[in-house]
Amino acid sequence: MFGHTQLTAIDWLIMLLYFVFVLGIGFALKRYMKTSKDFFQAGRALPAWICGLAFMSANLGAQEVIGMGASGAKYGIATSHFYWIGAIPAMIFVGIFMMPFYYGSKARSVPEFLLLRFDEKTRALNACSFAVMTVFSSGISMYAMALLIQTLHIFDGLFLTLGLPLGWIFHFSMLLSAIIVLGYIFLGGLTSAIYNEVLQFALIIAGFLPLVLIGLHNVGGLSGLRAALPTAYMHSWRGMEHASTNPLGVDAFGLAMGLGFVLSFGYWCTDFLVIQTAMATDTQENARRVPLIAAIPKMFFPFLVILPGLLAIAATTPHNVTTETVVNGTIVRETRVVSKAEAEGHGLVPAKMDPLTGKIVLDASGKPELDYDLAIPSMLLHYLPSGLLGLGLTALLASFMSGMAGNVTAFNTVWTYDLYQSYIRKGASDQHYLKMGRWATVGGILLSMATAYAASNFNNIMDTLQLVFSLVNAPLFATFLLGMFWKRTTGNGAFAGLIAGTAAAMAHHGLTLPIEAHPGLHGGWIAVLHHYPSDMAQNFWTAIWAFSTNFIVAIVVSLFGKPKPESELVGLVHSLTPRAKATEHIWWKRPEALAVALLVTVVVLNLIFR
Amino acid sequence: MNLDLRIPMGLMFTLVGLILSVYGWATRGSLLYLRADNLDVNLYWGLVLLVFGSGMFLLGRRGERRAREEMLRKPPQAEAQGGRRRGH
Numbered sequence: 001m002f003g004h005t006q007l008t009a010i011d012w013l014i015m016l017l018y019f020v021f022v023l024g025i026g027f028a029l030k031r032y033m034k035t036s037k038d039f040f041q042a043g044r045a046l047p048a049w050i051c052g053l054a055f056m057s058a059n060l061g062a063q064e065v066i067g068m069g070a071s072g073a074k075y076g077i078a079t080s081h082f083y084w085i086g087a088i089p090a091m092i093f094v095g096i097f098m099m100p101f102y103y104g105s106k107a108r109s110v111p112e113f114l115l116l117r118f119d120e121k122t123r124a125l126n127a128c129s130f131a132v133m134t135v136f137s138s139g140i141s142m143y144a145m146a147l148l149i150q151t152l153h154i155f156d157g158l159f160l161t162l163g164l165p166l167g168w169i170f171h172f173s174m175l176l177s178a179i180i181v182l183g184y185i186f187l188g189g190l191t192s193a194i195y196n197e198v199l200q201f202a203l204i205i206a207g208f209l210p211l212v213l214i215g216l217h218n219v220g221g222l223s224g225l226r227a228a229l230p231t232a233y234m235h236s237w238r239g240m241e242h243a244s245t246n247p248l249g250v251d252a253f254g255l256a257m258g259l260g261f262v263l264s265f266g267y268w269c270t271d272f273l274v275i276q277t278a279m280a281t282d283t284q285e286n287a288r289r290v291p292l293i294a295a296i297p298k299m300f301f302p303f304l305v306i307l308p309g310l311l312a313i314a315a316t317t318p319h320n321v322t323t324e325t326v327v328n329g330t331i332v333r334e335t336r337v338v339s340k341a342e343a344e345g346h347g348l349v350p351a352k353m354d355p356l357t358g359k360i361v362l363d364a365s366g367k368p369e370l371d372y373d374l375a376i377p378s379m380l381l382h383y384l385p386s387g388l389l390g391l392g393l394t395a396l397l398a399s400f401m402s403g404m405a406g407n408v409t410a411f412n413t414v415w416t417y418d419l420y421q422s423y424i425r426k427g428a429s430d431q432h433y434l435k436m437g438r439w440a441t442v443g444g445i446l447l448s449m450a451t452a453y454a455a456s457n458f459n460n461i462m463d464t465l466q467l468v469f470s471l472v473n474a475p476l477f478a479t480f481l482l483g484m485f486w487k488r489t490t491g492n493g494a495f496a497g498l499i500a501g502t503a504a505a506m507a508h509h510g511l512t513l514p515i516e517a518h519p520g521l522h523g524g525w526i527a528v529l530h531h532y533p534s535d536m537a538q539n540f541w542t543a544i545w546a547f548s549t550n551f552i553v554a555i556v557v558s559l560f561g562k563p564k565p566e567s568e569l570v571g572l573v574h575s576l577t578p579r580a581k582a583t584e585h586i587w588w589k590r591p592e593a594l595a596v597a598l599l600v601t602v603v604v605l606n607l608i609f610r
Numbered sequence: 611m612n613l614d615l616r617i618p619m620g621l622m623f624t625l626v627g628l629i630l631s632v633y634g635w636a637t638r639g640s641l642l643y644l645r646a647d648n649l650d651v652n653l654y655w656g657l658v659l660l661v662f663g664s665g666m667f668l669l670g671r672r673g674e675r676r677a678r679e680e681m682l683r684k685p686p687q688a689e690a691q692g693g694r695r696r697g698h
Contacts, residue, residue, distance in 0.1 A: 010629065010630075010633050013629060014626055014629060014630075017622065017625055017626060017629075018622070021618055021621075021622045024618065025613070025615075028613050028618070029612075029613060032612050032613075045612070050615055191612075195613075195615050195618075198615060198619070199615075199618075199619055199622070202619060202623070206623070206626070206655075206659055206662075210651055210655045214646050214647060214649065214651060217647050217649065218647055323644065332641065382645065383645055383646055384645070384646065384651075385642045385643055385645060385646055385651065385652065386633075386642060386652075387629075387630050387633050387634065387637075387652040387656075388630070388646075388651055388652055388655060391626065391630070391655075
């Protein structure tokens with residue numbers, strides 16, 4: 001699709017330097033990993049700002065950078081709903097209301113919290129589904145990274161020089177990312193993952209910010225961008241009163257309830273992948289601050305990952321160009337030959353190629369389909385010269401590894417504490433569990449690789465992840481909401497609610513289909529009773545059905561059962577837990593003040609880009 | 611006491627900044643920058659990263675020094691009671 005990516009020694013040097021530092025951090029931390037608490041919980045000793053940036057960075061996987069850039073190119077600034085509606089309110093809620101229970105209960109993981117609040121079976125169900133989900137997410141990151149390296153021909157030059165077959169690049173890329181992530185987690189556990197997530201966060205800004213600035217300079221600033229794009233691209237709320245009048249194909253209720261409440265709260269408030277970073281900090285008040293600190297950069301990330309998508313669409317579609325320049329009295333002619341996919345694309349977003357036939361994929365109206373997932377990579381290759389290109393590509397690889405690492409540490413903790421220690425080998429020494437944690441990391445990486453090979457059926461990474469989250473996470477939030485805020489909720493109620501919620505999600509997915517999709521992985525595999533205008537609308541409504549079913553079933557079953565005695569629920573349920581005294585006496589330094597400032601800023605951003 | 615993250619992070623960005631700015635200075639005004647609207651982006655961004663990286667590194671070193679002084683002042687049982695803190 002793209003020609004050979006011409007990487008020079010400078011680009012390789014920057015990439016190599018990053019890998020050396022990532023593994024070096026793991027080695028430097030190895031000597032501090034003396035107990036299982038050090039390995040799985042970072043000794044509960046990290047400061048809030050590090051955990052805050054890691055909280056955000058753990059989510060910076062394939063779905064964030066590539067997926068959000070793709071959505072930016074496809075839907076425009078409306079993609080910011082995934083941040084301003086679909087993340088910030090939930091991050092505030094988990095920080096202010098839920099973190100005292102997670103941190104204060106002394107649970108070592110989210111499934112363990114469910115054990116304390118409900119019972120063994122609810123914990124087991126959550127631990128198993130969560131373990132599968134982390135492996136799946138990590139596998140998708142790994143697959144996407146290998147595919148991208150192959151598509152951009154990053155290692156082609158290296159392989160040709162070494163005389164190795166180009167067909168090995170995909171497998172080599174998977175192996176390389178697996179070894180690096182395995183290396184630093186095996187050595188330094190959660191601390192190493194958190195440290196590297198912060199490093200990756202800084203690198204993503206360092207690699208992508210110049211891309212945005214050059215892209216903006218090229219189109220003539222924000223006013224030039226506005227002039228080059230259809231009006232709908234620059235408005236996030238226009239046409240949201242009805243699903244048919246906006247590019248997302250979702251109405252305001254579906255968006256606010258499906259994304260803004262169920263999916264977003266289900267992810268940010270219950271997913272141990274992010275919660276583990278907040279639980280690694282040193283005090284309860286800092287644990288409450290962690291999601292709030294994370295919300296600050298999160299709020300402005302659309303400018304780093306969505307804006308490149310818009311800039312890619314707004315740029316001039318490349319064609320063969322010969323430039324003439326006079327260098328030291330000599331006329332230098334440089335011809336840039338573009339591939340068919342680039343020439344048939346829109347702006348810098350190339351047309352989609354069929355990997356088997358090598359032909360351009362056409363839509364129902366005979367126009368070339370665009371490969372939106374390549375919006376950001378083609379921006380990097382188009383604008384960045386050697387040097388910055390190495391930094392940009394390293395940032396891209398870092399984002400994939402960041403997503404993988406968070407999932408792998410969450411997997412090794414849940415496996416060791418919630419499955420192995422609880423059901424396979426109870427009462428072993430701490431050193432045994434520490435060793436098991438290290439080997440669980442190896443197992444998690446191997447399973448991710450297996451998943452990566454199996455996950456190649458989906459094209460749009462973000463839709464895939466949203467589907468997984470809607471099936472597994474959406475019903476979960478109802479369980480936590482009832483568990484933390486209604487003391488009458490019973491273990492049987494929670495368990496029945498979770499089963500019913502997941503079943504409802506599956507049934508809804510199996511009975512509905514987005515327009516223009518074929519029954520199968522996109523839905524409609526039982527029968528097609530309803531058509532949605534888009535994949536996104538179907539995902540949001542699947543989540544709404546799952547949440548509502550869980551909520552109602554959990555209440556009904558709980559009303560027929562006997563709740564736990566109140567004495568056992570202190571520290572786990574809001575109404576039975578005495579409010580912790582604020583240790584911070586200056587009002588504006590308290591988490592509540594930061595939460596209000598965040599809410600005001602997010603409202604202002606929505607108003608600016610309405 | 612544990613590793614202060616600002617030290618390796620600062621060191622990495624200082625080195626990346628140094629590489630980019632030296633390379634950018636050596637190649638300024640060349641054809642390489644046609645694709646970046648003829649801006650000497652390697653030089654400018656390299657300098658930005660150099661300042662950021664060295665700032666982080668210095669803050670990390672200062673933090674580490676302070677933590678060491680604080681530990682020397684504290685009675686030994688504070689460490690045993692879980693008074694450990696990492697990273698700053």
